[in-house]
Amino acid sequence: MHNPQLTKDGKLKHLLTTEGLPRAILNQILDTAESFVGVAEREVKKVPLLRGKTVCNIFFENSTRTRTTFEIAAKRLSADVITLNVGTSSQSKGETILDTVDNLTAMHADMFVVRHAESGAAHFIAQHVAPHIHVINAGDGRHAHPTQGLLDVFTIRRYKPEMHNLRVALVGDVLHSRVARSEIHALTTLGIPEVRVIAPKTLLPQHVEKLGVQVYHDMNEGLKDVDVIMMLRLQNERMNGALLPSAQEYFKCYGLTQEKLALAKPDAIVMHPGPMNRGVEIDSAVADGKQSVILPQVTYGIAVRMAVMSILAGNSE
Numbered sequence: 575m576h577n578p579q580l581t582k583d584g585k586l587k588h589l590l591t592t593e594g595l596p597r598a599i600l601n602q603i604l605d606t607a608e609s610f611v612g613v614a615e616r617e618v619k620k621v622p623l624l625r626g627k628t629v630c631n632i633f634f635e636n637s638t639r640t641r642t643t644f645e646i647a648a649k650r651l652s653a654d655v656i657t658l659n660v661g662t663s664s665q666s667k668g669e670t671i672l673d674t675v676d677n678l679t680a681m682h683a684d685m686f687v688v689r690h691a692e693s694g695a696a697h698f699i700a701q702h703v704a705p706h707i708h709v710i711n712a713g714d715g716r717h718a719h720p721t722q723g724l725l726d727v728f729t730i731r732r733y734k735p736e737m738h739n740l741r742v743a744l745v746g747d748v749l750h751s752r753v754a755r756s757e758i759h760a761l762t763t764l765g766i767p768e769v770r771v772i773a774p775k776t777l778l779p780q781h782v783e784k785l786g787v788q789v790y791h792d793m794n795e796g797l798k799d800v801d802v803i804m805m806l807r808l809q810n811e812r813m814n815g816a817l818l819p820s821a822q823e824y825f826k827c828y829g830l831t832q833e834k835l836a837l838a839k840p841d842a843i844v845m846h847p848g849p850m851n852r853g854v855e856i857d858s859a860v861a862d863g864k865q866s867v868i869l870p871q872v873t874y875g876i877a878v879r880m881a882v883m884s885i886l887a888g889n890s891e
């Protein structure tokens with residue numbers, strides 16, 4: 575079956591999900607991002623790859639990291655960047671998503687970066703836009719957040735280059751997490767030998783093991799000898815009903831403390847996609863500790879988003 579995010583000759587046309595993306599394209603993005611890391615260290619932090627192109631950020635859902643790093647990335651590529659504040663746009667007067675997209679297309683947009691609370695929103699827009707336009711999913715419901723998954727893998731690769739040898743644990747609300755899905759697809763496609771999920775049964779999707787992960791319900795067992803710990807945010811806004819006894823009880827069982835971190839390998843890295851709930855998912859001593867790479871994840875997000883946008887622009891019809 576044809577992958578809607580690829581051209582007929584197998585190049586990246588849109589980035590909607592890491593699911594089904596060939597390993598060669600994942601590596602192309604990671605390798606290209608490597609070449610952009612140094613741009614941030616230059617006096618003039620710009621390259622001309624998207625000069626004359628217009629990137630439109632449309633965020634129907636709140637964001638700190640993704641929206642700003644996409645904007646910085648597009649500017650570093652010399653694009654013209656529009657960030658539509660949906661709260662003050664004509665969406666509030668009843669305009670449909672596709673009408674908003676059509677109007678921005680009439681202003682000669684070349685690329686849309688879309689975040690939406692509904693799963694499938696970015697696919698829907700990608701099916702609608704003209705052939706020369708690219709769509710990047712910046713997070714849709716609980717479905718996918720491909721650039722977050724990719725920047726997490728990029729961060730892992732930077733700190734743990736021996737990727738063929740790693741044990742990675744994702745901890746917490748896998749059920750509602752688009753980040754977890756995007757990461758699991760990327761990590762398994764890249765051949766990471768052991769990907770674990772650690773969570774209570776109520777926060778795991780049914781048949782999660784079919785994604786190629788090992789399932790643990792106990793942190794003491796699941797964290798043993800891992801190289802990478804990826805903590806996940808409790809997605810309270812996507813929970814229907816009480817899936818947890820209390821935040822305190824959750825922290826006791828699944829919060830990452832120094833004591834639990836000591837179960838992992840001594841040089842294990844600690845990650846979190848943000849926003850963090852300190853004292854619920856992670857103790858501040860760990861979040862701000864020497865094994866934490868949470869802020870480097872944000873920095874690398876710029877290089878990864880530059881890579882995705884430059885590859886898409888290079889594949890224009």
Ligand code: CP
Pocket residue numbers: 636637638639640641713719722847848849
């Ligand atoms: N990780 C992430 O998507 O953060 P934001 O919601 O702040 O963009």
